Amino acid sequence: MTVGPRGISRDEIRDLVHEYYVQPYGTRKEWLASQPVTEWTFRKWRRMIQEGDLDRNLIPREHGNMARTNGEWSAFERARAKEIAQHQSDVEQLKSRVRELEGTNEALGKAIGLLHGLSVPEPDTAPTNDPKSSSKPRTSSSGT
Structure with missing residues (x-):
């Protein structure tokens, strides 16, 4: 952000000109008198914003009907x-x-946390030491 004359930034100048145009009819002169700049400086800034280039301090020449x-x-x-x-x-x-x-x-998130707390798995059953065979027990009739 570049700084203009009198230590006022370019954005502040734009806001000041915007506020000027928003003032009700007939109150602009009093409003401008209450601002920290002279009327001449304000007019210069206004022309730079309207028709020129505020960032480069350029004011256009008079060009008649093209001005708003x-x-x-x-x-x-x-x-x-x-x-x-x-x-x-x-x-x-x-x-x-x-x-x-x-x-x-x-x-x-709190509800999900509560659901996780409620669905804690039961402790596992105690493991057995003897692996049991899944096959049927043999009979002694085979003679062995």
């Missing part, structure tokens, strides 16, 4: 603010779903 009006920028920024609010709402919903699923996962 303040009303168009205000509408754009209001739509952007609405989109950001929707995005934040979606993020909060997803976070709550993740918490819910983590709780379910933890409960399932």
Whole structure:
């Protein structure tokens, strides 16, 4: 992140310009007076964001009809603010779903642990020392 004039970062400048356009009609001048920059500096930043390149400190030349009006920028920024609010709402919903699923996962893990505890195999029977033959016993009638 590069830093602009007066120790304000480029992202802070973008946020400041965005806040300016979201201000209700008729309150922008007072809002701008309460900010830590002069009106001239703010206008320069606004032009760099709208038509130039803030990251390289480039301001375009006047080019007449291609420039957007303040009303168009205000509408754009209001739509952007609405989109950001929707995005934040979606993020909060997803976070709550993740918490819910983590709780379910933890409960399932505990249940599986309890089932393993209940299904411990019985101790084996004592082994016998004599291996028993599976064949039938012989009779002594064969003469041997």
